[in-house]
Amino acid sequence: MPTLTRLLFALLLLGALGYGAIYSLANFVDPREREITVRVKKDGFGR
Template sequence: MPTLFRFLFFCAVIAGSIYGTMVALVTFVEPTEREVTIRIPSERVNPQQ
């Protein structure tokens, strides 16, 4: 039974570190906004029949 507790503790540590990393990313990383322009060829918008 001690190996089960050790395994569950190991899984909890991994899950906690992943959660902590996600919280740190949300807190410290600020996304930059920029204008995006996508050119669409006129053949795709107005297909010839």
């Protein structure tokens, strides 16, 4: 039983670290704004 408890604690710790990393990236990092241009081929467009 102690092995199962240790495994569950390790998984819980890894999950909390992953959640914290995603939370901090979402709230504290601002994305750069830039212009994006995408070219679309005319072949087959509008068929």
